[in-house]
Amino acid sequence: MQLATPLLHRKLKRRAQSEPGYAQAVPERFGFYEGAAPVRTPDAPPLVWIHAVSLGETRAAAILLKELRELLPGMRLLLTNGTATGRAEGSKLVREGDVQVWQPWDSPQAVRRFLTHFRPDVGVLMETEIWPNLVAGCKAHHIPLVLANARMNEKSWRGARRWSWLARPAYQALSAVWAQTDVDAERLSDVGAPVRGVLGNLKFDSVPDAGLLARGRAWRSGAGRPVVLFASSREGEEAAWLASWIAQRDASRARDCEVQWLLVPRHPQRFDEVIALCTAAGLSVSRRSQWQEHPQPADIWLGDSMGEMAQYYGMAHAALLGGSFEPLGGQNLIEALSCDCPVVMGPHTFNFAEAADLAADAGVALRVADMQEGVEEAVRLVNDPERQADLASRCHAFTAAHRGAALSTALAVVQQLRSAAMPHHEA
Incomplete structure (x- = not known):
C-alpha cells in the first residue's frame, strides 16, 4: 500500500492542473488532519458522518441532511467527499461545529487514522460508495455504517458478482441498506447487502431555489x-x-x-x-x-x-x-x-x-x-x-x-443511532 502513495500524489497533482480543488488538503486523503479531534463528552450531540463522493451525491446528501437536522437538533456533521466538485458543493452544507474533509484513501492505515480521529456515531454512505477497508474498519470500531438512497445498475451488479470474494463481505458488513427501487433492492440483496427497505429516491424531495x-x-x-x-x-x-x-x-x-x-x-x-x-x-x-x-x-x-x-x-x-x-x-x-x-x-x-x-x-x-x-x-x-x-x-x-424518501431515510438513520445503544446520546 505504501508503494502506491507516490502514484496517488502524482495523480492528484495532475488533476489539480485542471481542477485546483484537488490540490487542497492532500494529507487528508491519507488520514492526516489539521487541528484537534472533535471533543467527545457524554452529553455531546451525535456526530453524523455522511460520505457523498461527487456533485450528485452531495446534492442528495443535502436533502437528507435537512431532515436529519430537524430530527437531531444540535447534531454535528462530518462530511467527506471524493471529488473537487463534490467538496465545493458540500462546503455549503457545513455549519459551525461541523467538519468537512476528503474521503480517506481505502487503505487500512488511512481508514484507521480517519476513524480513530473522528469517531463518528453513525456513517451514511450515499448511493453507491462501498469501500472494503472502510466498511471493515467501521465494523471493527463498532460504528454503524449504512448505505442510503442506494442504487445498483446492471453493470455494477454483474461486477459485484464477478468479484464476489471482495464485494460480498463488504456489503454484508453494512448495518443497513435502503434502496431507491425494488430492482436496486433485489440486486443489492443478491450480493449480500442487508436491505432494510425500499424508500424511494431522495432527489424527488429536492426543492429548487x-x-x-x-x-x-x-x-x-x-x-x-x-x-x-x-x-x-x-x-x-x-x-x-x-x-x-x-x-x-x-x-x-x-x-x-x-x-x-x-x-x-x-x-x-x-x-x-x-x-x-x-x-x-x-x-x-x-x-x-x-x-x-x-x-x-x-x-x-x-x-x-x-x-x-x-x-x-x-x-x-x-x-x-x-x-x-x-x-x-x-x-x-x-x-x-x-x-x-x-x-x-x-x-x-x-x-x-x-x-x-x-x-x-x-x-x-x-x-x-x-x-x-x-x-x-x-x-x-x-x-x-x-x-x-x-x-x-x-x-x-x-x-x-414521488416525494417522501428524505423523511423516511432520516428516521431510519436515527433508528440506527438508537440501536447502537450509546447511552450518552438521546436521539
Whole structure:
C-alpha cells in the first residue's frame, strides 16, 4: 500500500492542473488532519458522518441532511467527499461545529487514522460508495455504517458478482441498506447487502431555489425565441449535438426551427473546450460568467457557473439530458422535472432507470434513439407552445407524487443511532 502513495500524489497533482480543488488538503486523503479531534463528552450531540463522493451525491446528501437536522437538533456533521466538485458543493452544507474533509484513501492505515480521529456515531454512505477497508474498519470500531438512497445498475451488479470474494463481505458488513427501487433492492440483496427497505429516491424531495428559478424564467421571457438546454453534457456529446443541430438548421430554414441553445457542460474543466468546439463551427458563444443583468445575444449561451442549475432549467422550455446520449447512464432528470422542465433523453439512462421509465410513462420525459432524434424532438417540442405547456404542468404533479424518501431515510438513520445503544446520546 505504501508503494502506491507516490502514484496517488502524482495523480492528484495532475488533476489539480485542471481542477485546483484537488490540490487542497492532500494529507487528508491519507488520514492526516489539521487541528484537534472533535471533543467527545457524554452529553455531546451525535456526530453524523455522511460520505457523498461527487456533485450528485452531495446534492442528495443535502436533502437528507435537512431532515436529519430537524430530527437531531444540535447534531454535528462530518462530511467527506471524493471529488473537487463534490467538496465545493458540500462546503455549503457545513455549519459551525461541523467538519468537512476528503474521503480517506481505502487503505487500512488511512481508514484507521480517519476513524480513530473522528469517531463518528453513525456513517451514511450515499448511493453507491462501498469501500472494503472502510466498511471493515467501521465494523471493527463498532460504528454503524449504512448505505442510503442506494442504487445498483446492471453493470455494477454483474461486477459485484464477478468479484464476489471482495464485494460480498463488504456489503454484508453494512448495518443497513435502503434502496431507491425494488430492482436496486433485489440486486443489492443478491450480493449480500442487508436491505432494510425500499424508500424511494431522495432527489424527488429536492426543492429548487425559488430565486434562481424566477430569474431563469425572467431571462427566458426575454430570449425572443424558445430555449433548449443541453443539461450536464458529457465529453463526446457536444460534438454529436453540434453536428445534429447544424444539419437540422441547414436542412430547414423554417422559422419553427429557430431556438436559443443553452449548454451547461457537466464538468467545469471542460468549459473552454466546449466553447472552442462551438466557435470552430462558426457559432458565437456568450458565457454566463460574463453576463450582467441579462444574457448577452449569441448563437449559444454557455452556463459556466456552479450551483445555478435551477436558474438554467428555469430558462429552458425543454432540456436534453446529458450523459444519456453516450453509454454513461444519464444525469439526474429529476432536477429538471422539479423545475417544470420537460426532458428529452437518449437511450442510456441506467443510472436513473426507474425514474426515467416512470417519467417516460407519465409523458414528462421523451425517450429517443440518438442525438439526431433528440435534437429534432426538442426543437419540435419547444416550437409547439400548447404541447410544451401541457408537459411542463405535468412535471410538477409527477415529482410531487414521488416525494417522501428524505423523511423516511432520516428516521431510519436515527433508528440506527438508537440501536447502537450509546447511552450518552438521546436521539
